[in-house]
Amino acid sequence: MKLFSKEQIYQGDKLTSERQKISSTDLMERAGMQIFNWIHMRMQGAQVPIHIFCGIGNNGGDGLVLARHLILDGYNVKTYVVNCSDKRSKDFLINYDRIKNVTKDWPTLLSCTEDFPEIHQDDIIVDAVFGIGLNRPVDDWVKALFGHFRSTKAFTLSIDIPSGLSTDKVPEDENSAVWAGYTLSFASPKLVFFLPDTAKHTVQWEVLDIGLDQEFLYTTQTEVELIGKHEVLPIYKPRDKFSHKGQFGHSLIVGGSYGKIGAVTLASRAALSAGSGLVTAYVPKCGYLPLQTSFPEAMVITDADEEQITDLKIDIEPTVVSFGIGAGTHTKTINAFEAFLKTNKTPLVVDADGINMLAKKKALLKLLPAETILTPHPKELERLIGAWKDDFDKLKKAKAFSKKHNCIVVIKGANTITVLGEKLYVNTTGNPGLSTAGSGDVLTGIITGLISQGYNTLEATVFGVYLHGRSADIAVEDFGYQSLIASHVIDYLGEAFIDLFKQPEQPPEAETETKEQEAK
Structure with a gap:
């Protein structure tokens, strides 16, 4: 709308x-x-x-x-x-x-x-x-x-x-x-x-x-569009009967550090649940066993270091890369990120500590591929664009940042806003239950998984934000706001896809009238 x-x-x-x-x-x-x-x-x-x-x-x-x-x-x-x-x-x-x-x-x-x-x-x-x-x-x-x-x-x-x-x-x-x-x-x-x-x-x-x-x-x-079911339904890409996993891309989720492997697990699960054909997680050695045992559908590549990412040696050709969740901001990790950016041409999603690295070392912003997607929480956003006095000032700064660096900025909130240049896409799904640890990691995974299977970066972001919120809306009916956790959002993602094609329920009187018309 x-x-x-x-x-x-x-x-x-x-x-x-x-x-x-x-x-x-x-x-x-x-x-x-x-x-x-x-x-x-x-x-x-x-x-x-x-x-x-x-x-x-x-x-x-x-x-x-x-x-x-x-x-x-x-x-x-x-x-x-x-x-x-x-x-x-x-x-x-x-x-x-x-x-x-x-x-x-x-x-x-x-x-x-x-x-x-x-x-x-x-x-x-x-x-x-x-x-x-x-x-x-x-x-x-x-x-x-x-x-x-x-x-x-x-x-x-x-x-x-x-x-x-x-x-x-x-x-x-x-x-x-x-x-x-x-x-x-x-x-x-x-x-x-x-x-x-x-x-x-x-x-x-x-x-x-x-x-x-x-x-x-x-x-x-x-300049502003409101995003609901009718806006995302035309974006949806149906699958052919004879399709196979090789047609839906390969997502590479890079992140994690000692004690923060769960973030990578959530993002990897979300990417696969969003439809990515293959998912590989790149983590420090300490993440190998947790990932292999908790998420057997993912492949795992480990860094030489036990506790953090120090050297991104990738021998695969991913369709899309997400970077930063749970990675920490150690100097060696920042250097590894910089070296990766200098050679990478693959679509990129940056979240969490990846955004903190960009804020800490602004020169890295010049190395981002066109329309890189940044998904900061409010404090991370402030580190990127500076403090704002009110919501309109925040939007003004985010638009200026997006135009300057040719990137997509996701402003998370009750109505998450996707910013690309002067254009704003205001999401209508989601609820307070998403105020929980790991929900941002899941969003990163969903967006990554959509890019993997052929959605362009803007489509993937707008659609991903919608699905993330809609899944939470469905899940909250079973768990309530306080008990909703990030894993539930992944578990209900399939229902969010199915919901795209559900017709609104008719009130009893309308249903009776319809049956009478059909009988005539």
């Missing part, structure tokens, strides 16, 4: 008006009606008090359209205008006049703290104060109003975006933005719904189709 920028949404609105020969007021009516339909479907006329707070711009106009339709349908509605400026949009004024024609209870003007209405916990708040166009700090009294919303503990529904949030920056004060229980977003979700600094402002979100021009939606290229 494309995540459109603020500027692109404005462009889409304009093109829609031109091509469909409708006014901006008509488009606002359509948007407000979609919100009404969403609420009406769920409330079915229930007389719960609904408090609609409208700003004086187009977001407020959407709120006025909603209020008018709710009033006409007999709902218990109280409408307020948050009078925060002397400037009013044209479409707001048109809809302000329209609502006065359907009720004697005209919208209440709010302009200071004393105007705040009484709201009970069982009431509903609709936030239509500010939209995506907010470009100034929120007034103190409006911030206090948002605090009033939160203090009531009433369910809060935001229109398009929680008021006070911008689409491209983090608010300086988190209390200057609404804390919504649900957000109905037009055309596409907003990037701020997926970043740790800002996602907390909406518990859930949903996209409403307001009929924007289809050509615009299909042809406009966005």
